[in-house]
Amino acid sequence: MNYRFSYLSLGMFVAGVVIITLLSTLNQAPATYKATEVRFCYGDSLEWKNPTYSTAHWQRNFYDSSGVFWIRLVVNIAQKPQRFEPQGITVDFTGVYEVYWDGQLLGRNYNPRKTTRTVQYAPLHGLFLIPDSLGKAGRHEVALRVRYFKNYGKSPHLLESDYTDLNVGNYLALAQDNLISTAYVHIIAGVFLVIGLYYFFIFIVSNRHLRFLLFAIICMSFFALLIVEHLRFYYYYHFTFHYTRLVIIALLTLSISVLLPLFFMHRFPFKYKLRVIGAMLAMILPIWIFAQGIDPKTSYTMLVSFGVSLFLVLRAMQQRIEGSAEALLGIVVFFIAFVWLDNYDLKLFLGFGFLIIFMLLSLSIQMRKQRQEYEASLVHSSRLELEILKKNIQPHFLMNSLTSIIAWIDDDPAVGTRFIAALAEELEILIDVSSKKLIPLQREVELCESYLEVMSLRKEVNYTLYTVGVKPDDLIPPALIHTAIENGITHNHDKDGKMAFYLSFAQNRYQRHYTLMSVGVHRKTVAKKTGGTGLKYMEARLQESFPNRWQLLSKPIEGGWQTEFFIYNRETGVGSR
Amino acid sequence: MKILIVEDEAKIAQYIEKVTTAILGDKVTATKIIPDLVSALYYLDTHTIDLLLLDLNLNGEDGFGILQELVATSFHTIIISANKHRAIEAFEHGVLDFIPKPFTKERLQKAFERWNLSEKRAPHPTKKLAIRSKGKIKLVDINEVLYIKAANVYATLHLKNGEQELHDKSLDKLQMILPPEFIRIHKSYMVDIHQIKNILIHQGSKYEAVLGNEVIIPIGRTYYKQLKEQWN
Structure with missing residues (x-):
């Protein structure tokens, strides 16, 4: 690849x-200031909002989440804020609370007219403006009066979990x-x-x-x-x-x-x-x-x-x-x-x-x-087309036909003329069908008959094609039977100047089945066979039209040669000979 | 003169036979048509012929496979084939001529003329000589041949390494397929002209050629003049 x-x-x-x-x-660069010295105390007293109230005796770790409780923490504004740049505080908290800054109430995330139980809407995220007079550099005491808290985090570090967060910084930036x-x-x-x-x-x-x-x-x-x-x-x-x-x-x-x-x-x-x-x-x-x-x-x-x-x-x-x-x-x-x-x-x-x-x-x-690959497959298809044409207009077929014509004209000009007409007809059908993927069987039979007429005149053998039970409009790849007949002639010779081909067709719910039988005498050979292109051509054409649902069998039988094509209705993964 | 035609196309075979008989006339004593290689080889085992006219593609069978065997014989082979592109290859095997299909009467006539006149050479000389030896075919490179001596109807190839091989073809027939460097210097001798180092002239118009390995072979009086012209 x-x-x-x-x-x-x-x-x-x-x-x-x-x-x-x-x-x-x-x-x-951190843009905000975080909480330090976080402490808790259960219970409720407005006195706890005052920065002067000492929380030294409060708990450091948070475990329980029931009832009302207070959180006190320290935020250190390290850098002196610019003039006219208001400071703000964001609180992300899974509960209902109000927030105090240096003893001043900044706001709350619920409607104060409702009781804890009737609060419908308390947003997770709250942003509160810190008054100019209080947003100065230095240490600030922040208090959260929590009326209700749902503890998802189960973390002792309450304000550093996935659920809760507190930041102080420039209000606009926040x-x-x-x-x-x-x-x-x-x-x-x-x-x-x-x-x-x-x-x-x-x-x-x-x-x-x-x-x-x-x-x-x-x-x-x-x-x-x-x-x-x-x-x-x-x-x-x-x-x-x-x-x-x-x-x-x-x-x-x-x-x-x-x-x-x-x-x-x-x-x-x-x-x-x-x-x-x-x-x-x-x-x-x-x-x-x-x-x-x-x-x-x-x-x-x-x-x-x-x-x-x-x-x-x-x-x-x-x-x-x-x-x-x-x-x-x-x-x-x-x-x-x-x-x-x-x-x-x-x-x-x-x-x-x-x-x-x-x-x-x-x-x-x-x-x-x-x-x-798709383009290559297009090329492949046109290559096949070329292959069939080449095989038939290839030197062996065409030149031998022409030589035979010369011989016939010398002997009997009338037959020579007939020969030329037969050859012309075969080439015409061949050129017409070779560009198609599928052709009606009728057309294929016409091609085979004109081919056999040419071969009869060449070999002086009486070649005949008989069809049994074929459907004229059944669609098959072009020159499939034609190539099988060619193979039959290659593998067998005539008997007493005669050679017959039987094309039969059978069909059921699952498959179509063509059999071509060439009746003749098996040829003896000494030298190696050329090509094998006929078989390759038939395989390629079947695969092109019926991907992975065909089978090709080509073998000698008693008294001749048999080529079978199976075309299955469903993919079987066969696609072989 | 006996001619064998090996051709699987019945009509073409008849035509070849007809035209050959027409051209050569009375010289032809017998013709035989065989459509396949197996029968042809069997026929050659039991009959002697003077000329083989051979089609190379016989019902899908590649005649090149047995061409070596055929050119090692005493008779000449002329190929008549549609596969024009294999002509050079055939010549290099040592065939006398290659007639591409479709052919005319005139083209066939030309091939026979070449065959009739011993001086004429094949259009492409062979590169290797096939020799039948102990039932096997052996190939001898032309460059390995020092000189060739007639041995009755056969010819003995004297090689540069001192070995000798017997070829079934006569000196006349070999001369037709060998490269032009091989020239006749005696009724019974043929030599690669580049191998002649010196020419000895003795009394009484007796000449001898000294070859590469200090081998000395006779030069015929009638051939001397022509040799001298070419040799310098």
Whole structure:
């Protein structure tokens, strides 16, 4: 197989690595201040909001989540904020709370007129403006009065889990930055949606290869993953939905992780599909049982999936399958992204994104190859056509016929003229049918009869073709019977100046069956036979018109030679002689 | 003169027979038509002939396979075939002529003239000589031949390495298929002219040629003049 490593894929690879490197350096600077000295106390007292109230005796670790409790923490604004740049605080919390800043109430995530039990809507994400007078550089005491908390994380470090977070920084940046990055992500997500739809349509409409469907599902899963991942930045959902969203993300990642090696197994032919998938699931299962938190679960799952994919792709490269180099580059880019980038979202986004781009490249290379094969098959078909013409206008047939004509004209000009007419008729039919894939049997019989007339005059043997039970309009490849008759003449000679051919036809629910019997005396030979092109021609024509559902038998029988064609209604995988 | 026609096309075989008889007239004492190689080889085992007219493709059977065997015999072979592209190959095997199909009476006549006049040579000389030896066919490269001596109706090839081989063809017939460098210097001797190192002239118009391996062979008086012209 032709194996190519194109400049395009190399260019894509370099671009991918450069982008990942740039982002890994850009992502370093922290724009916000995080909480320190987090402490808890169960119970409720408005006094606890005051910064002067000492929390030294409060708990450091959080275990329980029932009832009302307070969280006190310290935020240190290290750099003096610019003038007229308001500071803000974001709280992501799976509960109902109000937030105090240096003793001042900044806001709450619920309607205060409702009781805890009747709160319908308490968004996970809250953004609060810090008054200018309080947003100065230095140490600030923050208090959260929690009226209700649903603990998904089961983590002692309450404000550093998948579910909860607290940031202090420039109010505008807190409000806008995530939205801006979400806008870019959505552009990319749209691209994957279109690619996914495109391959889905390719699968539905024209090319029922499973790899196209798998690729479409992978692309659309990735699209869904990006959307769900960034949903939180513009849709301020109720905190209970957060868990659902994380589960959706985990399941999407899991499905992509399983689909990816499956895709590679269909893209680069691989026998032991079930075993590999089984082994991979066996590796993923303990990760899901033992790894804490959603992010580590999905990260390790993806790592396993990519490890398996790497194995498959390396195997394909070893077999020099076209497009395997591109797939390898994609996986390498993924690993680079995985190692260099800290942010999970970026890992996912860039690692997967580039991988899919390389898979796309790999698929287009394969499609190019398929197109070339298709074109080659067209050439093949015209080559067959040429073959049959060549065989008949080939020196042996044509020159011997012409020499015989010279001989006849010398002997008996009337027969010579008849001969020329017969030869002309045979050539005319031959030129007409050779460009067709299938012709009616009637036409084929006409071809054979004119051929036999020419041969009768040449060999001075009375050749006759008898047909038994044939259907005149049954379709067969051109010159099939003709070639079988030629073979009959090659293998047998006449008996007392006569030689007969019997063409019979039988049909049932499963197959059509033609038998050509040449009745004659078997020839003795000393030298090797030339060609064998007749047999090759018949095989090629049958395969062209009835792929893998034919059989050709050609053998000597008592008193002659027999050629049989079986054409099956369904594919049998026979396609042989 | 006996002629064997091996041709699987009945009408063409008849035509060849008819035209041959018309051209050669009374010289032809017998003709025989055989349509396949097996019967032809059997016939040759039991009959002697003077000329073989052979078609190379007989019902899909490749006549080239047994051509070597046929050219090792005492008679000449003329190929009549539609496979024009194999003409050179046939000549290199040592056939006298190659007549491509379709052919005319005139073309056949030309071939017979060449056969009749011993001085005429084949249009392409042979490169190897096939020799029948102990039931097997052996090929001798023309370049290995130092000189050839007549031995009754056969010819002895004297090779450069000192060995000798007997060929079934007469000196006259060999001369027709050998390259022009091989010239007659005596009624019974033929030599590659490039192998002659010196010519000795003795008293009484007696001449001798000294060859590469210090082998000395006689030069016929009638051939001397022509040799001298070509030799320098």
